[in-house]
Amino acid sequence: xxxxxxxxxxxxxxxxxxxxxxxxxxxxxxxxxxxxxxxxxxxxxxxxxxxxxxxxxxxxxxxxxxxxxxxxxxxxxxxxxxxxxxxxxxxxxxxxxxxxxxxxxxxxxxxxxxxxxxxxxxxxxxxxxxxxxxxxxxxxxxxxxxxxxxxxxxxxxxxxxxxxxxxxxxxxxxxxxxxxxxxxxxxxxxxxxxxxxxxxxxxxxxxxxxxxxxxxxxxxxxxxxxxxxxxxxxxxxxxxx
Amino acid sequence: xxxxxxxxxxxxxxxxxxxxxxxxxxxxxxxxxxxxxxxxxxxxxxxxxxxxxxxxxxxxxxxxxxxxxxxxxxxxxxxxxxxxxxxxxxxxxxxxxxxxxxxxxxxxxxxxxxxxxxxxxxxxxxxxxxxxxxxxxxxxxxxxxxxxxxxx
Numbered sequence: 559x560x561x562x563x564x565x566x567x568x569x570x571x572x573x574x575x576x577x578x579x580x581x582x583x584x585x586x587x588x589x590x591x592x593x594x595x596x597x598x599x600x601x602x603x604x605x606x607x608x609x610x611x612x613x614x615x616x617x618x619x620x621x622x623x624x625x626x627x628x629x630x631x632x633x634x635x636x637x638x639x640x641x642x643x644x645x646x647x648x649x650x651x652x653x654x655x656x657x658x659x660x661x662x663x664x665x666x667x668x669x670x671x672x673x674x675x676x677x678x679x680x681x682x683x684x685x686x687x688x689x690x691x692x693x694x695x696x697x698x699x700x701x702x703x704x705x706x707x708x709x710x711x712x713x714x715x716x717x718x719x720x721x722x723x724x725x726x727x728x729x730x731x732x733x734x735x736x737x738x739x740x741x742x743x744x745x746x747x748x749x750x751x752x753x754x755x756x757x758x759x760x761x762x763x764x765x766x767x768x769x770x771x772x773x774x775x776x777x778x779x780x781x782x783x784x785x786x787x788x789x790x791x792x793x794x795x796x797x798x799x
Numbered sequence: 800x801x802x803x804x805x806x807x808x809x810x811x812x813x814x815x816x817x818x819x820x821x822x823x824x825x826x827x828x829x830x831x832x833x834x835x836x837x838x839x840x841x842x843x844x845x846x847x848x849x850x851x852x853x854x855x856x857x858x859x860x861x862x863x864x865x866x867x868x869x870x871x872x873x874x875x876x877x878x879x880x881x882x883x884x885x886x887x888x889x890x891x892x893x894x895x896x897x898x899x900x901x902x903x904x905x906x907x908x909x910x911x912x913x914x915x916x917x918x919x920x921x922x923x924x925x926x927x928x929x930x931x932x933x934x935x936x937x938x939x940x941x942x943x944x945x946x947x948x949x950x951x
Binding site for chain 1: 819822841842900922928
């Protein structure tokens with residue numbers, strides 16, 4: 559893995575990987591969402607409202623996957639001091655926060671006709687809102703650590719925050735099982751699905767497509783952050799020399 | 800003793816693992832302490848064992864019992880029974896119900912106990928985890944009935 563510690567090598571790979579992720583990601587997500595909007599049959603209880611499933615579910619999955627990326631990168635940063643780990647975590651934070659916000663917005667829009675309320679303070683919704691606030695905190699902290707030019711240890715503060723914040727992910731996942739909540743229990747569990755096949759396959763394709771877009775955004779942001787670091791180093795050398 | 804022969808990388812790995820175990824332990828304790836308090840509503844059997852104070856605002860959740868839904872002569876007041884399979888609570892509500900509110904489906908009522916009746920101010924419909932197209936509803940109705948019976 560340390561073969562990619564060389565930024566030049568990583569950048570060569572990233573340049574090639576970006577379109578490979580982005581193009582199929584866009585095709586799959588747009589295709590699955592378009593199918594959902596145009597052809598998905600109405601649900602026996604919810605009617606056409608069920609169609610928001612194809613945006614809501616991939617968004618909330620990626621909101622949680624985004625923080626999982628931060629947590630794993632944080633461990634790699636703390637233990638192995640991999641030079642790209644902190645950059646990967648910072649790169650995943652912004653798209654993660656965007657998908658979390660989209661998940662909350664689409665969920666709210668779905669909740670009004672289905673439950674009869676835009677928002678309720680049940681376990682699932684509250685823990686997911688906390689995830690959004692954790693993202694805001696992480697982005698601000700990572701930004702501040704980046705500006706701190708004293709070098710070394712400052713970069714590890716957001717990594718610790720990323721690791722501590724990860725405790726919210728299993729809480730979000732289990733909230734509907736541990737506590738009575740208005741949000742329904744998980745539909746897809748180990749090898750079983752309570753979602754009919756008609757809805758399930760496009761949903762899985764949409765989730766995969768959204769994930770590929772997420773991966774492409776993370777790689778694009780990593781390139782941007784690396785370019786930022788390079789520019790800053792060059793400016794500093796110029797100022798000194 | 801062992802720390803002396805561990806490489807710094809492995810020391811950090813051990814440290815992160817210990818920190819993670821402590822973190823998960825703390826979270827589990829917190830979640831355990833929150834049990835019953837972080838729930839969004841009470842189910843009828845909980846109301847039966849620990850009845851809430853008269854007039855105190857609580858939420859009641861469960862299934863609308865089949866055949867229990869009655870509309871009063873004024874046209875906007877409804878009476879129905881909320882059940883979890885073990886206990887039942889009669890509910891009175893005046894107002895417009897959400898679209899998904901039907902007999903046999905889940906409901907969360909916000910209100911208070913008045914005598915033995917639960918007077919609801921708002922009704923929220925609870926959706927279950929199943930997504931089934933309209934045309935296929937009958938094919939799976941036996942399956943969904945079993946699921947309803949299992950749902951508290």
